[in-house]
Amino acid sequence: MKPLQLLGRHCNRLVNALPHPLLSVFLSTSCSILSRKKKLNGYEYVDQEKYADLVRTVTTSKTSSQTPERIFEEDSFLYGKVMRSKGPLQESEPKVPQNRIPLNNPNKVLLAVEKTDPNIPVKIGLPGKSQMTNGRLPSVTRILQQTMPMEQAFYLERWKQRMIMELGEEGFIEYTAAVFSQGKLFHAQLEDLLLSKEPYTPKPDDTEQLVGYMNSVDHVLPDIVGVRTLESAVLHSELQYLGFVDCVAKYRGKLCVIDWKTSEKQKPTLKNTFDNPLQVAAYIGAINHDSNYNFQVDCGLIVIAYKDGSPAHAHFLDSDTCLHYWDKWLLRLEEYKEKKEKQ
Template identity: 30%
Template structure:
């Protein structure tokens, strides 16, 4: 039997009514007359050099194909996780995203009392915005939870960007709602058949 997830949603009036737009490859959210760049876009600029090195190594056509494939894979897996957390029947039947979802489902089942799911937040202090995957209790602790997919198993030192991203979302949530986030959780599904869950206490 699939788990039945409970929700404890936050007051939506505090959240911005915006969808975001792309300008020169950077995603911006228009909030109260100001443009806030997305956390993901800002962090991608930090690894621009290493990404260009990889593009030069494999060639533009291969790089574009692989990035497109990874984006489709991640989007499909996110959809499955979101539907599962909303107690809905999965709508995607493709083998790869379904397989990745099944890998991480034992970790996803540790989630409960969901406050946010695929929700846009922002911070005036950070002058950043972005769409968080999930804010909920994870093993009983209020957490920012991020779902990722990859080709192969990762070491924790390789995913510092993910923790920077979840830290930014935690700070946004704390600024908007005045409630402390206890931990940061990154759940990773790998095409080599490995599922990983990285957890850090938030300072």
Template identity: 35%
Template sequence: MLPHFSAKLVRGGGRSYFVTDRGDRVPSVTTILNATKPEADRAALRAWRQRVGATEAQRISTTASRRGTGTHKQIQRYLLGQSVDCSDAVLPYWESVRSVLDELDRVQLVEGFVAHAGYGYGGRVDCIASFDGVPCVCEWKTADTPRGNVERLRDAPLQLAAYSVAANEIYRDYGLEVYHALVAVALPDRPAELFWFDTDALGQHWDAWDRRLQQYWELVER
């Protein structure tokens, strides 16, 4: 296992930052992506809220957030060899993704902080492990219906590209080289939906992430 680097997540003003044990402050990947979300995505979200109503939209969002958090915690404990009871709300998603976890080997990092000082961002990686013998950054998602295509993952591929570059940077002295990524979408009553990103695909998503990162710094400097 790789060592964990310490960082505290601080929220304020609608943004979140990681403060490292050295006192460095870097915006989170999530903050950067939210701040630079395309207007089309914002409009689609507003339209959805209007269609279902504010109360129902809040209920759906809260339920999805709790479900995702619970599933992440269950996966984390499982990968760390800890035994815990799974709640009824999380159980269908846990059963969906468990077979994927059993295919992982050489788990090197679970819920660990990574950052890139040069680019100025940080984030918390779900997992770094090998899948089918290939080292990769893993991201766990939950959904009620299959995503179907990469586009419906929205910013997840950009997030993974950012994490992979940051992980290679912060763990350079440990010989880490990870150029692939895996998204596993846990679904009720069916196997998890998998999306695999090879080096070329991850590189393309890095280019998109880099543009969003530059856009973020331009917004901050205004």
């Protein structure tokens, strides 16, 4: 039986049981009580059905340790995607390098073809400190790291912290060491293949990751012929920076600086490769201004190999694209030198 019906029945019994004189007192008292102004309760007007799920979640949830994925999901939900802030005044024209050294070297003297052996790829080691006139020179990798855009640096640090939360400090160090080791094995295997010109055959001691990377680039390798350089150091004689080139060869008839990259995440567009195009442009400029190389290059190729063996993405950079990224590289180089002067 409903509570209100029970209350009504009890009240009727009470009224019938009271003597007549007391009944008038009871009724007057009840009326005065009911006539008092009732205090409003704001919660009575809340749409309880609307917030039923929230109430159920709060009252039934249990405290548990947060996973890194959950933390970053909440961070993204609360604060949204990180957006690059724009100042009130935007530059009307794009910034251009102050010292616009050309990508190609019009003054480079090339040896006659008969004095060089095109069948033997050039392979030069990094120069020692005593061989440098200005002491230690910065590498392309170091310059790009020191001048990384703030947004890119933020995402890189965010990824690092997330990996540390998942793996711990020691686990993260082991992970990065393993990635570096697999990259070295991949480059060494590619060098052997390009020199021997034989297809890749997995060996019993090849790791699963190496087999995946090699299967990934299997469809790209037939388009690469005429290797001119393998794992060789380059030095820009005028701008004074060093680099280490993976390969220079013809890709579909175009002589290119080829940069091999490994990735666990798909990178189907050139934009997904971040600073890799600047790196390739820097290597092209260095080769063209290095007297150790009897040729000049104006194209590039970035090959992204995947651990799971899925087909690699080969991003070709034509001469115009390389010139575009060469200007960007010169700006980063100027930024690096300005920072060094202020230190």
